[in-house]
Ligand SMILES: NC(=O)C1=CN([C@@H]2O[C@H](COP(=O)(O)OP(=O)(O)OC[C@H]3O[C@@H](n4cnc5c(N)ncnc54)[C@H](OP(=O)(O)O)[C@@H]3O)[C@@H](O)[C@H]2O)C=CC1
């Protein structure tokens with residue numbers, strides 16, 4: 001059973017929950033006593049480690065329609081309620097990541113917009129089924145560049161803007177049983193292959209000029225889960241980048 005701090009024994013579903021921010025969120029919620037479902041694409045040690053902690057780890061690729069449909073079918077066949085749905089899965093593709101620009105935009109749209117859109121619709125009743133005491137939650141992990149754009153990640157930024165727009169529509173559609181919010185990070189965690197020059201430039205983009213780590217995202221998720229009132233809003237985790 002979940003700890004006192006966990007308001008419901010319905011699971012939290014985190015897409016892309018086996019590395020970096022998603023993994024940190026999944027591990028924190030497991031420690032609080034929430035049941036957790038995570039999705040992953042690539043096998044890695046964290047998958048078994050999460051299974052050992054009781055998580056349901058489901059292999060799923062949201063870059064195509066069948067992958068999204070298969071995953072939705074699995075959840076509907078195996079679960080009757082969800083405490084929260086956290087759309088974290090993402091590919092940070094730059095403008096030249098694929099030769100075919102149509103495929104690049106399709107992939108970004110599929111992972112960042114179509115998959116969250118279809119899951120939000122398909123899981124509406126599951127999120128409402130647990131709302132006896134606490135509203136259910138949908139959290140969209142967007143990005144600072146959803147508002148500002150990105151010259152090097154154009155399709156990525158556009159798709160994150162689409163995801164941010166889903167927050168407005170679904171907040172209005174699902175209230176008051178379900179709250180729907182975005183978390184819009186800028187730099188939280190570098191990638192292992194980020195070079196010193198890139199790191200220095202990235203740090204200089206914000207007033208705080210630091211790499212805070214996954215804890216910022218974990219704290220923001222917990223704030224939203226605990227709130228009775230916030231919906232249709234975006235929490236910016238960007239170190240004051242908008243004022244630089
Ligand atoms: N890290 C940061 O500083 C920032 C992060 N964000 C956002 O926060 C979220 C988490 O960031 P971060 O932890 O760095 O994310 P990652 O780049 O580490 O990706 C998270 C997960 O998404 C999964 N994923 C990728 N493509 C697909 C796909 N086609 N179908 C299903 N799953 C997929 C991956 O699964 P697998 O590993 O199994 O392939 C991966 O584990 C993302 O939405 C990101 O855009 C925004 C701004 C800054």
Ligand SMILES: Nc1nc2c(c(=O)[nH]1)N=C([C@H](O)[C@@H](O)CO)CN2
Pocket residue numbers: 089090091092143185186187188189190191202
């Ligand atoms: N899916 C991902 N999206 C983003 C990542 C990432 O690693 N995976 N990283 C960033 C950067 O940190 C950027 O915010 C600062 O350079 C953006 N999105």
